Amino acid sequence: MNDPGLxxxxxxLAASPLLGLTxxxxxxxxxxxxxxxxxxxxxxxxxxxxxxLLIGLLLLTGTPYEDYFEGGQFxxxxxxxxTVALAVPLYQQFSRLRQLWLPVTISLIAGVVIAxxxxxxxxxxxxxxxxxxxxxxxxxxxxxVAMGISEKIGGLPSLTAVLVVIxxxxxxVLGTKLFEWIRIxxxxxxxxxMGVAAHGIGTARAFQVSPQMxxxxxxxxxxxxxxxxxxxxxxxxxxxxxx
Amino acid sequence: xxxxxxxxLLLVYQLVGEIAVRLAGVPIPGPVLGMVMLFxxxxxxGAVPDSVGEASTALLSHLSxxxxxxxxxxxxxxxxxxxxxxxITLALLLSTIITxxxxxxxxxxxxxxxxxxxxxxxxxxxx
Numbered sequence: 001m002n003d004p005g006l007x008x009x010x011x012x013l014a015a016s017p018l019l020g021l022t023x024x025x026x027x028x029x030x031x032x033x034x035x036x037x038x039x040x041x042x043x044x045x046x047x048x049x050x051x052x053l054l055i056g057l058l059l060l061t062g063t064p065y066e067d068y069f070e071g072g073q074f075x076x077x078x079x080x081x082x083t084v085a086l087a088v089p090l091y092q093q094f095s096r097l098r099q100l101w102l103p104v105t106i107s108l109i110a111g112v113v114i115a116x117x118x119x120x121x122x123x124x125x126x127x128x129x130x131x132x133x134x135x136x137x138x139x140x141x142x143x144x145v146a147m148g149i150s151e152k153i154g155g156l157p158s159l160t161a162v163l164v165v166i167x168x169x170x171x172x173v174l175g176t177k178l179f180e181w182i183r184i185x186x187x188x189x190x191x192x193x194m195g196v197a198a199h200g201i202g203t204a205r206a207f208q209v210s211p212q213m214x215x216x217x218x219x220x221x222x223x224x225x226x227x228x229x230x231x232x233x234x235x236x237x238x239x240x241x242x243x
Numbered sequence: 244x245x246x247x248x249x250x251x252l253l254l255v256y257q258l259v260g261e262i263a264v265r266l267a268g269v270p271i272p273g274p275v276l277g278m279v280m281l282f283x284x285x286x287x288x289g290a291v292p293d294s295v296g297e298a299s300t301a302l303l304s305h306l307s308x309x310x311x312x313x314x315x316x317x318x319x320x321x322x323x324x325x326x327x328x329x330x331i332t333l334a335l336l337l338s339t340i341i342t343x344x345x346x347x348x349x350x351x352x353x354x355x356x357x358x359x360x361x362x363x364x365x366x367x368x369x370x
Binding site for chain 2: 047082107175188201
């Protein structure tokens with residue numbers, strides 16, 4: 001970049017949100033194409049590929065995350081309205097949900113407690129600091145919810161956001177194989193488990209398996225966001241009383 | 244225009260949700276309350292308006308895209324993750340597996356139990 005013209009362009013682009021937003025969409029577009037090309041192999045999960053592409057690009061150009069997020073925030077912001085939008089699949093599956101309300105309620109509450117309890121317990125067992133334990137606790141809830149809870153219980157919200165994404169990817173990549181392995185065939189059970197453990201990224205994967213699994217995963221994600229917000233701060237208090 | 248109306252409505256519900264949780268001081272995130280309110284509205288109306296359906300399909304069909312900027316945030320936490328990568332990796336991986344397996348089993352068991360208690364004779368139900 002010796003050319004003054006090019007340098008001016010770079011100065012403009014680095015300061016404007018346009019570049020961050022555009023590379024996010026381009027990277028995702030490429031990642032999604034790759035995903036389709038591999039016949040939707042869960043290992044080629046588009047979130048993994050696009051995050052890797054973007055981090056590589058930012059490190060290569062020496063761009064700090066804050067500059068990138070100037071543009072990335074527009075995509076990130078849509079998590080809010082997307083959470084509200086979950087009311088639609090929830091409503092569409094309502095008749096099925098009403099029949100299954102008791103199993104769904106029991107599984108959700110158990111799932112949320114197991115998700116938070118096991119992540120705090122395991123992080124503690126393997127020598128993680130309290131800050132890491134608290135940042136991990138809400139990891140199975142969807143990003144905006146998990147970040148809010150993390151802040152309340154003494155974790156690092158931005159670290160939680162990252163852990164939420166890694167959790168979602170883990171669930172989406174392992175989920176279908178795991179269910180096959182433990183011989184769970186019912187799409188409602190698979191959907192609920194996916195939504196509780198792996199929120200929106202798991203739900204995106206579930207919709208590819210079947211619309212019913214997707215709807216139940218979306219339902220579980222929405223309800224567990226609610227349940228996590230209520231249960232996790234209380235669970236943390238309870239644990240700290242014992243320790 | 245439909246899409247614009249739909250997205251506007253979603254934002255209005257989110258906004259009302261954000262204001263309500265702050266006024267009430269409850270530990271529930273605003274968008275989650277917004278979702279509950281939209282659900283109740285749809286339930287009372289008995290149908291999903293085209294505008295809301297269109298906007299929600301558009302947002303939810305690329306849900307994983309919305310997590311990408313947060314995922315890139317990993318680079319801001321490299322050193323912290325490197326310091327404690329053992330507890331982070333093991334806790335995250337094992338806890339996610341345990342949660343999925345346990346939840347799936349609990350859901351399957353309770354569903355079967357419910358079917359057995361409510362439909363004892365010849366009731367394969369509407370599966």
